[in-house]
Amino acid sequence: MNYQALELHLEQDQVRPTFVHRQLPELAANQVSVKVAYSTINYKDALTLNPRSGVLRQYPQIPGIDAAGTVVASTSAAFAIGQKVLLTGFDFGISWPGGYAEYLTVPAAWLVPLPTLLTLAAAMWYGTAGFTAALSVQTLLQAQLPQNAPLLITGGTGGVGGWATAMLHQLGYTELTVVSRNSAAGDYLRQLGASHVISANELAAQQPKPLQKQKFAGAIDAVGGSLLAAILPQISYNGVVALSGNAGGNQLTTTTLPFILRNIQLQGIDSVAYPATKRRAIWQHLATDFQPANAALLQQNTVTFSQLPSALSHFIGTPHYGRTLVQF
Ligand SMILES: NC(=O)c1ccc[n+]([C@@H]2O[C@H](COP(=O)([O-])OP(=O)(O)OC[C@H]3O[C@@H](n4cnc5c(N)ncnc54)[C@H](OP(=O)(O)O)[C@@H]3O)[C@@H](O)[C@H]2O)c1
Missing domain, CATH: 3.90.180.10 (Medium-chain alcohol dehydrogenases, catalytic domain)
Known part of the structure; x- marks a missing residue:
């Protein structure tokens, strides 16, 4: 052939x-x-x-x-x-x-x-971005945060950030702050499920401090770099950050204080070597409960x-x- x-x-x-x-x-x-x-x-x-x-x-x-x-x-x-x-x-x-x-x-x-409930096209509209968003969402779900817990998502207009926003919205989370560089994307991101849309500048404090006001119980970060450095000091006690992206860079400048004084977790998300035996369960979520009505x-x-x-x-x-x- x-x-x-x-x-x-x-x-x-x-x-x-x-x-x-x-x-x-x-x-x-x-x-x-x-x-x-x-x-x-x-x-x-x-x-x-x-x-x-x-x-x-x-x-x-x-x-x-x-x-x-x-x-x-x-x-x-x-x-x-x-x-x-x-x-x-x-x-x-x-x-x-x-x-x-x-x-x-x-x-x-x-x-x-x-999965029987997905078409071939629907599977590829998700693709690696949707799969990675699902792994990130799963990490937040494991933290058993209440549905009104304030959550942060970065890279909102992109694949991972967009799917993560829509999935969390589908799962009933109501306080979703989405970060985007695109100032024209507000309406789109609110339709996906964002309750607040902010810029990276709004997220970063004028004078970054190792511990800031505890604003977010959890975060899905598809950008990394200086954005992640700005997120960690704002995560509340016992909070969790699911990090998948590096579009904003591979370097992380931070302190240990949010980890050792607020008990927070930084969970890396890898979609590439994720075990074959566990993939079907993630795709089953993507075909059922994680699938956004506004996909x-x-x-x-x-x-x-x-x-x-x-x-x-x-x-x-x-x-x-x-x-x-x-x-x-
Ligand atoms: N760990 C894993 O297994 C895994 C899997 C999939 C993807 N990723 C990573 O996750 C990230 C997103 O992937 P994707 O496929 O969703 O990409 P994408 O559709 O291009 O989305 C990337 C989004 O990141 C935001 N962004 C912020 N700063 C950026 C910068 N300096 N350069 C480019 N984009 C920037 C943009 O959103 P705004 O303009 O709205 O801010 C952009 O739309 C990438 O870093 C990718 O490598 C990792």
């Missing part, structure tokens, strides 16, 4: 996306080939165009960390031809050919059967496979709302 894929080539320090033709391989034991129906664009996918980002360690590479589609060949007893599946994380689209291709072949252990608000942009190079190159640096689906 001959199929098209988008491959990234590195030429004189520039990444050049190129459509190439590939053949489906003979399957090794416990491998599955899938006809891809949808993929997505995540922040990490867009970073693959920047060779200095370190996301891809070698070129050429077929990127795309998410995909959903139908099994066309299988040497695994767990997956049958015709079965609908989804895939996010592991080495997919990083050191293994990814989802920006008409077909994919992966170890069966990476695949999740599509359509996040389903903002659909691009075709041929539009993908342009959409990828404009993704970072151009203000966007919600999620971008790639349709094959």
